[in-house]
Amino acid sequence: MQKIFDEVTSLDKRCYEEFFLTEDILMEHASNSIALYINQNLFDKKSILIVCGSGNNGADGIALARLLSSKFEVNLYLANEPKSYMAQQQFKRVKALNIKIIDEIFEADIIVDCLFGTGLNKPLDEKFINLINTLNSYNSFKIACDIPSGINSLGQVNTIAFESDITITMGALKTSLFSDVSKDYVGEIIVVNLGVQRDIYEIEANKFLLDESDMKLPFRNKKNSHKGSYGHLNVVAGCKKGAGIIAAKAAFGFGTGLVSVVCHENLDLPYHIMQTHFISENCSAIAIGMGLGKYETDEIRKILNKPIPKIIDADLFHDKLICEVLDQEIVLTPHPKEFISLLKLCEIADVSIEELQNNRFLYVEKFCKKYPNVVVVLKGANVIIAQNEKQYVNSFGSAVLSKGGSGDVLSGLIGSLLAQGYKPLESAITASLAHTLGAKNYKKNNYSLIPSDLVEEIRKL
Ligand SMILES: NC(=O)C1=CN([C@@H]2O[C@H](COP(=O)(O)OP(=O)(O)OC[C@H]3O[C@@H](n4cnc5c(N)ncnc54)[C@H](OP(=O)(O)O)[C@@H]3O)[C@@H](O)[C@H]2O)[C@@H](O)CC1
Ligand SMILES: [K+]
Structure with missing residues (x-):
């Protein structure tokens, strides 16, 4: 870097x-x-x-x-x-x-x-x-x-x-x-x-600019291993179940041994992804927030309070509930609109998207000063990944990724690495780089990428 x-x-x-x-x-x-x-x-x-x-x-x-x-x-x-x-x-x-x-x-x-x-x-x-x-x-x-x-x-x-x-x-x-x-x-x-x-x-x-070499892919060094050696990610699915399923597929392709979608309704999942109604006993990381929609607050609170590594995304950035867990070393992946909501809920600032976009580094710094354990991944043309006083910029992103579902892939990648035992900051950095470099390798054109193409490219990195 x-x-x-x-x-x-x-x-x-x-x-x-x-x-x-x-x-x-x-x-x-x-x-x-x-x-x-x-x-x-x-x-x-x-x-x-x-x-x-x-x-x-x-x-x-x-x-x-x-x-x-x-x-x-x-x-x-x-x-x-x-x-x-x-x-x-x-x-x-x-x-x-x-x-x-x-x-x-x-x-x-x-x-x-x-x-x-x-x-x-x-x-x-x-x-x-x-x-x-x-x-x-x-x-x-x-x-x-x-x-x-x-x-x-x-x-x-x-x-x-x-x-x-x-x-x-x-x-x-x-x-x-x-x-x-x-x-x-x-x-x-x-x-x-x-x-x-x-x-x-x-x-x-x-502040640091990330290079390709900062991406530490989850290569497996142990010869004597089994699926349990590579963690079990639980992706909590909500109203828009597709988001959780996209994240689960991305996570599986990025090396997690087991991936389950947590949902009360029965889902039609690919054969390699499991379903569970509650958080699994051996769950090693949780991805939550994507497509959550309406939910039972107490149930989500219980999940958020489990002492398991977490990546939180999307709808939870609009709920005060999030403020209860910001002392944990969790990864948050807001886009600008979600980040201004988070800043407001945390009483850090009440600002417009334009103000945020004009001062992205400043507001990330303010947030990280108040919550030094949290890893923030502020999405954008240049993604900012930050924890405590350090900020890392991923400038490999492009308009190819400006699509519904891209964020769910990113959440899945981060969850995947957390489940495999990587630290939150290194998970966020490697996942973000894999996300953007995978998209860069998609050569068809710059408008037609769908989440499964992105997962395919990331699997080839
Ligand atoms: N320091 C070093 O050792 C080295 C420096 N280096 C080089 O120096 C650059 C920095 O130089 P710098 O500080 O002179 O500023 P610079 O960017 O030329 O602009 C200032 C001038 O623009 C004017 N001006 C400003 N805004 C204006 C506006 N809106 N509309 C109209 N005018 C406006 C302003 O006018 P004033 O405010 O005085 O009225 C002033 O005259 C740096 O980027 C690098 O390229 C390299 O060679 C390496 C060694
Ligand atoms: K210039």
């Missing part, structure tokens, strides 16, 4: 003060890294439009123009006068080299967006909205320098942002690149060094 930082100004400052690097050295590495990417990956292109703002993001772009000027047809556009010290220095250098500065933008093979980076500090005015709109309309290969212009430090987009194919970000990953809103703008994200290796540039962090 890779560290993510809310801000990097203090990390840049540490480079000056502790490693005696200058702003100029850092910037030369920043601009050189973009030049290197273009030289190595886009050498067949001819023209480049570099669009610069007045601060150091703009300065990166002006330096880039100097580095690429003899190899490409470079068109440098300064949207505002260079204002920061480094922007003025870089400007002096390109002027001395007679590099072409254009007054009007036009489409080029490559666009590099150097309008605003970490310094965006107010909403864009009409001039910049129009400029970014025009850039977005071009059919060029689009590179964002550090951060797509228009995304602020909290990962919010006020009106518009640059839609990049790739974001080359300086020094370390930033939280703002992983808001749900940012997902439509950042493209592929590449981190480059600023004169010291990344592990030296970076300090301790509480």
Whole structure:
């Protein structure tokens, strides 16, 4: 996994003060890294439009123009006068080299967006909205320098942002690149060094970007084992029984030895899934909430109070009952609408979905501060998995998963690992990664996935 930082100004400052690097050295590495990417990956292109703002993001772009000027047809556009010290220095250098500065933008093979980076500090005015709109309309290969212009430090987009194919970000990953809103703008994200290796540039962090290697699939090491060695998951089914059945099938395919659906009515289940009317004697984990609908509160309370690992989903996030069990080390898998209900029930915040989506990391942090034992999996374009002070981002998700039933598969996967004895946090991380990477492997198209396809792909991981 890779560290993510809310801000990097203090990390840049540490480079000056502790490693005696200058702003100029850092910037030369920043601009050189973009030049290197273009030289190595886009050498067949001819023209480049570099669009610069007045601060150091703009300065990166002006330096880039100097580095690429003899190899490409470079068109440098300064949207505002260079204002920061480094922007003025870089400007002096390109002027001395007679590099072409254009007054009007036009489409080029490559666009590099150097309008605003970490310094965006107010909403864009009409001039910049129009400029970014025009850039977005071009059919060029689009590179964002550090951060797509228009995304602020909290990962919010006020009106518009640059839609990049790739974001080359300086020094370390930033939280703002992983808001749900940012997902439509950042493209592929590449981190480059600023004169010291990344592990030296970076300090301790509480946020992490998950990599594929963080998925620890439940491979079996014991040769002398039987089905009981791999746990017994009980999935509590409610009114919408399909949800529980989808979860049960996913859990079975993910390695749990035995899976039973708990339901008072007789169900038509696949032959390998069992049915029980009450929680099984040897139950090693419970999945509850999905499709629950109307239920007998006392019965659910009794189940929730059993000292057995649990994954809780869906309808229970709208019931005060949930607050009674938040001291347990349980896994909760709310989507944004369910999470705002949970925040309200727990008297943490009464906010709209928009407010939550604009500040996902913040509200997860507030929740985990109050309930440090709970593992939260906040669904979204970038899933946040959190416990206590640590937050993990799974950015492998895609629109393929935006379907009824996808969440039930996830609950089943988490329940499966809990039943097999994995810890709640590791269960949530591996299950979430398997869920999104399985969906990524579904190659037919991005609209037709059904839960059984997803389970099939996950079984092949
Ligand atoms: N520090 C380092 O060592 C290194 C830094 N590096 C690079 O520096 C970047 C950060 O630079 P930065 O701090 O100068 O901020 P930046 O993003 O250029 O924006 C500030 C400028 O924009 C203006 N402005 C803001 N909002 C606006 C708006 N809505 N509409 C209009 N104008 C607006 C603002 O104007 P002002 O507020 O002063 O009026 C100011 O002039 C960072 O992302 C990375 O790319 C790398 O080279 C590595 C080494
Ligand atoms: K930018």
